[in-house]
Amino acid sequence: METYIPISYLNDFIFCPRSIYFHQLYGGYAKTVYQQKPQVAGIAAHTAIDEQTYSTRKNILQATEIYCERYNICGKIDVFDIDTGKLTERKREIKTIYDGYVFQVYAQYFALSEMGYNVHNIVMHCIAHNKNYNIPLPKDAPEMHCKFEQLIDQINNFDLDTPNFTPIEAKCNNCIYNNLCDYSLC
Ligand code: SF4
Numbered sequence: 001m002e003t004y005i006p007i008s009y010l011n012d013f014i015f016c017p018r019s020i021y022f023h024q025l026y027g028g029y030a031k032t033v034y035q036q037k038p039q040v041a042g043i044a045a046h047t048a049i050d051e052q053t054y055s056t057r058k059n060i061l062q063a064t065e066i067y068c069e070r071y072n073i074c075g076k077i078d079v080f081d082i083d084t085g086k087l088t089e090r091k092r093e094i095k096t097i098y099d100g101y102v103f104q105v106y107a108q109y110f111a112l113s114e115m116g117y118n119v120h121n122i123v124m125h126c127i128a129h130n131k132n133y134n135i136p137l138p139k140d141a142p143e144m145h146c147k148f149e150q151l152i153d154q155i156n157n158f159d160l161d162t163p164n165f166t167p168i169e170a171k172c173n174n175c176i177y178n179n180l181c182d183y184s185l186c
Contacts, residue, residue, distance in 0.1 A: 003072075004067070004072050004073065004074045005071070005072055005073045005074070005152065005155055005156075006023075006073075006074060006075055007073055007074070007075030007076070007104050007107050007108070008023070008075065008104070009023070009155060010073075010100055010103040010104050010107060010151060010155075011098065011100030011101065011103070011104055012100075013100075013151065013154070013155050013158070014098070014099060014100045014103075014151065015100070015171060015175075016167070016168075016171055016175060017154075017155075017158050017165070018160065018165065018167075018177075018181060018183060019175065019177055020155070020158070021160050022177040022180060022181065059081065059082040059083045060079060060080070060081055060082070061077060061079070061080040061082065062077075062078070062079055063076050063077070063078070064076060064077050064080070066108060066111035066112065066115070067111060068107055068110045068111035068114060069114060070110055070114065071107065071110060071149075071152050072152075073107045073110075073111065073152075074111075075104075075107065075108070075111075077089075077108045077111075077112065078090050080108075080112060080117065080119070082117060084120065085117070085118045085119050085120030085121065086120065086121050086122075086123060087105065087108060087109060087112065087119050087121070087122045087123070088122075088123045088124075088125055089101070089104065089105050089108070089122075089123070089124050089125070090125045090127055091124065091125070091126060091127065092127050092128060093126060093127070093128040093129070094124060094126035094128075094129075094131070094133065097124065097133055097135070099144070099147065101124060102135055102144060102148075103147075103148045103151060105122050105124065105135055106138050106144075106145070106148050109122060109137065109138060110138070119137070121134065121137070122134070122135040122136075122137060123135065165183065167183045167184065167185050168185075169185040169186065172184045172185040172186045173185075173186045
């Protein structure tokens, strides 16, 4: 396991804990080798932010590297407005607000708070439908905060060789690593 948890693991681990192993294996590899169309489209949606051209205002943080000491998580935020305290995560298309999405913005929230910023609200923005979804802050959603902390524990304690792992066929069918994984059901 990494010495820190990349933010992307929070969503991926929920999808399948074993996928984290392949992430680590292919982390430094050319991304196009193992990313299929939806992943590439998702990256394209972030291009303006990653190139920090989304806004030129000085009070907007874009694609800023963050680290959360409390949970030992690192990654990047999409957009944070320092003046209003609004944290925005842009996604190419949102059909469902998965817990993994929420946990990723929680990690950003805790990191920004540690950095001394006041995060007043969190918004998930669906680019395809130009729609915003408000995400309650962890302090206002104790059950989700608890699930977030349980997930961090599970990631920290996951054993790839556990005999208790059972693959799920529907997930394997949609997994970009299904050609590489011994446990794949497809
Ligand atoms: S192929 Fe199936 S078991 Fe293997 S990483 Fe993907 S989802 Fe998990």
